[in-house]
Amino acid sequence: MSFILVIETDNDAFQSDGHDSHIAMTDEVARILTTATKQLAGTPVGEAATIIHDINGNAVGSWHLD
Numbered sequence: 347m348s349f350i351l352v353i354e355t356d357n358d359a360f361q362s363d364g365h366d367s368h369i370a371m372t373d374e375v376a377r378i379l380t381t382a383t384k385q386l387a388g389t390p391v392g393e394a395a396t397i398i399h400d401i402n403g404n405a406v407g408s409w410h411l412d
Contacts, residue, residue, distance in 0.1 A: 353407040359400035382409050
């Protein structure tokens with residue numbers, strides 16, 4: 347069994363908005379991981395898969411549990 351998570355970080359949601367660009371990226375990744383954790387909890391293994399969206403609503407990746 348594997349848990350696969352892919353996040354593409356090359357769009358505006360991961361860029362600096364006047365802050366250090368590394369902080370903007372890590373904040374958005376942390377937000378996505380928090381959301382994915384909530385989605386994963388209690389989900390049956392065969393149904394554990396979803397598209398990941400950034401704060402702007404853009405699809406930036408996916409996760410699934412096989």
